[in-house]
Amino acid sequence: MTAILDTATLTWQDVCAFDDLVPDRGACALVDGRQVALFRVSPTDELFALSNHDPFSGANVISRGIVGSKGDVPKVASPMYKQSFDLRTGTCLDDPAVSLPVHLIRERDGRVEVAIT
Amino acid sequence: MATDTARRTLVVAGNGMVGQKLLEVLVERGATVEWDIVTFCEEGRLAYDRVGLSSFFTGTSAEELSLVAPGFFDSAGLEVHVGDAVASIDTEAGKVVSTRGTRIAYDALVLATGSYPFVPPVPGKDLPGCHVYRTLDDLEAIRADAQGRRVGAVVGGGLLGLEAANALRSLGLETHVVEFAPRLMPVQVDDGGGSALRRRIEDLGVSVHTGIATSEILEGPDGRVCGMRFAGEDDADLPVDLVVFSAGIRPRDQLAREAGLAVGERGGVVVDAACRTSDPRIFAIGECALAEGRIWGLVAPGYQMARVVADRILGGESTFGGADLSTKLKLMGIDVASFGDGFAATPGAESIVFSDPVANVYKRLVLSGDGSQVLGGILVGDASMYQTLVQMVRGDMPTPPNCEELVLPVRTGDGAAVGMGVESLSDTAMVCSCNSVSKGAICAAVQGGAVDVPALKACTAAGTGCGGCVPVVTDLLKLELRKAGIEVRNNLCEHFDYSRAELFDIVRVHRLTSFSQVLADHGRGLGCEVCKPAVASMFASLGVGGGYILERSQAPLQDTNDHFLANLQRDGTYSVIPRVPGGEITPDQLIVIGQVAKDYGLYCKITGGQRIDLLGARVDHLPEIWSRLIDAGMESGHAYGKALRTVKSCVGTTWCRYGVQDSTSLAIEIELRYRGLRAPHKLKSAVSGCTRECAEAQSKDFGIIATEQGWNLYVCGNGGMRPQHAQLLVEGVDHDILIRTIDRFLGYYIRTADRLERTATWLNKLEGGLDHLKAVVLDDALGICAELDAEMDRHVAEYECEWAATINDPEKVARFRTFVNSDEPDPNVVFVAERGQRRPAFSHEKQEVRSS
Numbered sequence A: 001m002t003a004i005l006d007t008a009t010l011t012w013q014d015v016c017a018f019d020d021l022v023p024d025r026g027a028c029a030l031v032d033g034r035q036v037a038l039f040r041v042s043p044t045d046e047l048f049a050l051s052n053h054d055p056f057s058g059a060n061v062i063s064r065g066i067v068g069s070k071g072d073v074p075k076v077a078s079p080m081y082k083q084s085f086d087l088r089t090g091t092c093l094d095d096p097a098v099s100l101p102v103h104l105i106r107e108r109d110g111r112v113e114v115a116i117t
Numbered sequence B: 001m002a003t004d005t006a007r008r009t010l011v012v013a014g015n016g017m018v019g020q021k022l023l024e025v026l027v028e029r030g031a032t033v034e035w036d037i038v039t040f041c042e043e044g045r046l047a048y049d050r051v052g053l054s055s056f057f058t059g060t061s062a063e064e065l066s067l068v069a070p071g072f073f074d075s076a077g078l079e080v081h082v083g084d085a086v087a088s089i090d091t092e093a094g095k096v097v098s099t100r101g102t103r104i105a106y107d108a109l110v111l112a113t114g115s116y117p118f119v120p121p122v123p124g125k126d127l128p129g130c131h132v133y134r135t136l137d138d139l140e141a142i143r144a145d146a147q148g149r150r151v152g153a154v155v156g157g158g159l160l161g162l163e164a165a166n167a168l169r170s171l172g173l174e175t176h177v178v179e180f181a182p183r184l185m186p187v188q189v190d191d192g193g194g195s196a197l198r199r200r201i202e203d204l205g206v207s208v209h210t211g212i213a214t215s216e217i218l219e220g221p222d223g224r225v226c227g228m229r230f231a232g233e234d235d236a237d238l239p240v241d242l243v244v245f246s247a248g249i250r251p252r253d254q255l256a257r258e259a260g261l262a263v264g265e266r267g268g269v270v271v272d273a274a275c276r277t278s279d280p281r282i283f284a285i286g287e288c289a290l291a292e293g294r295i296w297g298l299v300a301p302g303y304q305m306a307r308v309v310a311d312r313i314l315g316g317e318s319t320f321g322g323a324d325l326s327t328k329l330k331l332m333g334i335d336v337a338s339f340g341d342g343f344a345a346t347p348g349a350e351s352i353v354f355s356d357p358v359a360n361v362y363k364r365l366v367l368s369g370d371g372s373q374v375l376g377g378i379l380v381g382d383a384s385m386y387q388t389l390v391q392m393v394r395g396d397m398p399t400p401p402n403c404e405e406l407v408l409p410v411r412t413g414d415g416a417a418v419g420m421g422v423e424s425l426s427d428t429a430m431v432c433s434c435n436s437v438s439k440g441a442i443c444a445a446v447q448g449g450a451v452d453v454p455a456l457k458a459c460t461a462a463g464t465g466c467g468g469c470v471p472v473v474t475d476l477l478k479l480e481l482r483k484a485g486i487e488v489r490n491n492l493c494e495h496f497d498y499s500r501a502e503l504f505d506i507v508r509v510h511r512l513t514s515f516s517q518v519l520a521d522h523g524r525g526l527g528c529e530v531c532k533p534a535v536a537s538m539f540a541s542l543g544v545g546g547g548y549i550l551e552r553s554q555a556p557l558q559d560t561n562d563h564f565l566a567n568l569q570r571d572g573t574y575s576v577i578p579r580v581p582g583g584e585i586t587p588d589q590l591i592v593i594g595q596v597a598k599d600y601g602l603y604c605k606i607t608g609g610q611r612i613d614l615l616g617a618r619v620d621h622l623p624e625i626w627s628r629l630i631d632a633g634m635e636s637g638h639a640y641g642k643a644l645r646t647v648k649s650c651v652g653t654t655w656c657r658y659g660v661q662d663s664t665s666l667a668i669e670i671e672l673r674y675r676g677l678r679a680p681h682k683l684k685s686a687v688s689g690c691t692r693e694c695a696e697a698q699s700k701d702f703g704i705i706a707t708e709q710g711w712n713l714y715v716c717g718n719g720g721m722r723p724q725h726a727q728l729l730v731e732g733v734d735h736d737i738l739i740r741t742i743d744r745f746l747g748y749y750i751r752t753a754d755r756l757e758r759t760a761t762w763l764n765k766l767e768g769g770l771d772h773l774k775a776v777v778l779d780d781a782l783g784i785c786a787e788l789d790a791e792m793d794r795h796v797a798e799y800e801c802e803w804a805a806t807i808n809d810p811e812k813v814a815r816f817r818t819f820v821n822s823d824e825p826d827p828n829v830v831f832v833a834e835r836g837q838r839r840p841a842f843s844h845e846k847q848e849v850r851s852s
């Protein structure tokens, strides 16, 4: 997760308006054929982007999970079998051997942009 | 084996319940340091729980019944010969020979050969179709033979006979019980108890014939049983296809007899207080032993003998001085208990009898002449006071003045149930008779760190036999924890230091309306998938936001099912279940459902809840599907919510020739009244039009059965993982009282249950149990009925179909999208055809279509 990224070569893609995202409720975007789960977490309105594919069930449902925290870790719980994933790193909190790909996400001028990493 | 001369050899004949207990005690006490232990197990499987044998018919597997921990023999270094029996004993040489020819010299021999079922010597007793009821093999044979048969009879109306009758009943046979004595269970209960028991058993559809003797089993043209003939001239032949003999047990003393050991006149290996036979090197324990001049046909005395012999083998001086034959059982769901001097044989003894022929409850309490001491009793239909009374008989608890109140029905109103808590037990009081565990031992274990029931079972063995003592063990556990100042916490999750019930009160009393407020004032962190839906459910129950669960600040709290008002399926699609109140549906509605299913390619299935499930809907199709259903007059079925599901009904007086009331109309009314009501767990209900109970009301969270006198309301039953029968809350009431009682029952449950705790589990944990519940909802013991009534009235008045509210709001509809930036469907959802419909493909059936 800590690999140094050459941000210059990243291509940011516009996915939706910031207001399209309901606080604490996920949404899913299709970016270069990949399904990316987007989250806007209150109270800070911080944005996160992870793969939408739930490795435990094989279904594309991570964006429909409930967000929350475990200790200081912001997380989302898969709606299928309820495993939790760290929103920042994608690491599964119930089984650290499993993790979800994470992507870069930012807000610019009221729009949300995602860069596939 | 014999090379080490210091070592000695112990042979145990029989690996039944008692033989196995002996081995366990020996291993635990380190006997293997000096002894080589060899056991012969005649049956093809190691020891299993014979007491729980009948549960084999309700789904308990042979493995689950096993009493031998995996690897027990290997890790303890014991030798076991499975499927081999001791065939003879040479007492002179000190040797046994097995059926398969193994010879072993012993220094000590223990006979634990149990007993066999007595089959009266009537002609035809060996015909195909005749069975006994003792081993797992017997039960397997009965099950196989019952296939396709219609009528079964049990010869013998004792404890085991009635268990066998229940088994036949559960196998779907019309069942008869034939008992020679004038009443059922003649050993345990008196005439009054016998007739209460009889009426209850007959209510379950079992025919009881007492005071008649079977004289012949009749053979049919196919060479198997076709009927029974009786000795009495007036008794007509009974046509039957299957017979189970359960006319008592006889000790298996053949080996001992042949070896010249002393046996009793009516059988049984005679033993002394050390459980030693007439040969000092040979012991006998369990049901083959004649100890204190009698055969002890229960497991607890057998275990005591096993402990005595283990101690003797290790050089101790323990003795067996008889045992308490008190028994409490549940036969076909009926409590039967007899304890102490239940037949008032003590000179001067007085009996107090309470008999309720309507509810079929019979209780007899036997007191010493001066009334100062409980001597024994018989309980049929309600044995809730059993533990307390037994402790009084044993002198472990003082007999209170006015002790007749112990058998009288609890007077509702004053709230406090008569009887005494576990505090008043003395330390030496025997709490678990199966495993001889005293109150003191249990309390010590709690103090030593066993803080829950499984831990207590593991370290004291209490509760691991018949299980009858578990409620008392649980009470003791709570008592000790409370004494130690340990709060029994039940926090919702890491974000709240409150249980669901506590948090519910906080939200209700402070009129909180947003999760952020609840969290800021009373919790920490960001919340999670446990507390968010729990609080959302409280808001819904309390009518926050008009009860609409997708109201803006509540939407993020909902589980995906509630959020999309549909059930998530394994491939990420959703299911649609419209409400079908009472199971009644018009042809036009059926046509619309069929058309919608066709248009959206939905798989159709009739559910287990009398309605229709449409599966495989895409998220973005849900609003359109629902608009069409709503246009046709349908509404949400809340299959996705922890809310009222279905109210099943039968056709009742509308069509059925037996119906006594209109069950369909009542079911529809109830379903419409409580639809959308959010609760800690889902709620199911049913209404049956007569006691044939076709709607299965007694397996529901609340169920209603029509009688000529009015409605009977049963509460706190469920099917599912741990099925439990519902219990009668009120009887013969009219419509209005019925509805109010249900309102209050539901309201009280919603306020006080834990998250995901169904009504049955809730009631099991509710202090004071059903009596407490009655006091709250019928006598307003907590003074909350007015509030509960008002809350339900508000629910009924404010109800609105969630789907209708959602499709009328464009902002809400906009959330039903697969992608925020594309209208494509999820490419990972792939269907295959099956039986003319489509279902989600399994991963081996679809190419990996994964996008991230």
Ligand code: SRM
Binding pocket: B567, B568, B569, B575, B576, B577, B605, B606, B607, B608, B609, B610, B611, B612, B613, B639, B645, B646, B682, B684, B699, B717, B718, B719, B720, B721, B722, B758
């Ligand atoms: C569809 C249905 C099976 C069917 O094809 O017939 C069904 C399907 C599900 N049941 Fe059920 N149950 C269905 C009738 C039952 C019944 C029978 C009944 O109600 O008469 C029972 C046993 C009776 C009872 O509940 O007491 C039943 C006991 C369960 C349980 C175990 C509950 C328990 O207390 O042990 C669960 C698990 C749970 O709720 O936590 C469950 C959970 C589920 C879930 C919700 C599992 C899930 O989370 O995906 C299933 C999803 C349904 C869906 O997607 O539509 N289902 N389920 C039935 C829907 C009835 C309806 O019309 O609403």
Ligand SMILES: Cc1cc2nc3c(=O)[nH]c(=O)nc-3n(C[C@H](O)[C@H](O)[C@H](O)COP(=O)(O)OP(=O)(O)OC[C@H]3O[C@@H](n4cnc5c(N)ncnc54)[C@H](O)[C@@H]3O)c2cc1C
Binding pocket: B013, B014, B015, B016, B017, B018, B019, B020, B040, B041, B042, B043, B050, B051, B052, B053, B054, B084, B085, B086, B087, B112, B113, B114, B115, B133, B134, B135, B160, B163, B252, B255, B285, B286, B287, B288, B296, B297, B298, B299, B300, B302, B329, B466
């Ligand atoms: C259906 C049913 C329900 C019951 N319910 C209750 C209850 O609720 N409460 C209660 O207290 N008791 C109950 N009992 C009685 C209880 O099961 C017995 O008291 C207990 O099993 C006796 O244990 P045991 O070891 O003496 O005999 P068993 O458990 O019968 O074991 C004896 C074993 O020895 C084997 N054996 C016999 N001869 C030889 C030989 N020569 N060599 C090797 N092996 C041999 C037999 O095959 C058998 O496996 C019930 C019994 C039945 C059948």
Ligand code: SF4
Binding pocket: none
């Ligand atoms: S029994 Fe299990 S698999 Fe079948 S519907 Fe119910 S929950 Fe699903």
Ligand code: FES
Binding pocket: B431, B432, B433, B434, B435, B462, B463, B464, B465, B466, B467, B468, B469, B470
């Ligand atoms: S009394 Fe039977 S397990 Fe405790």
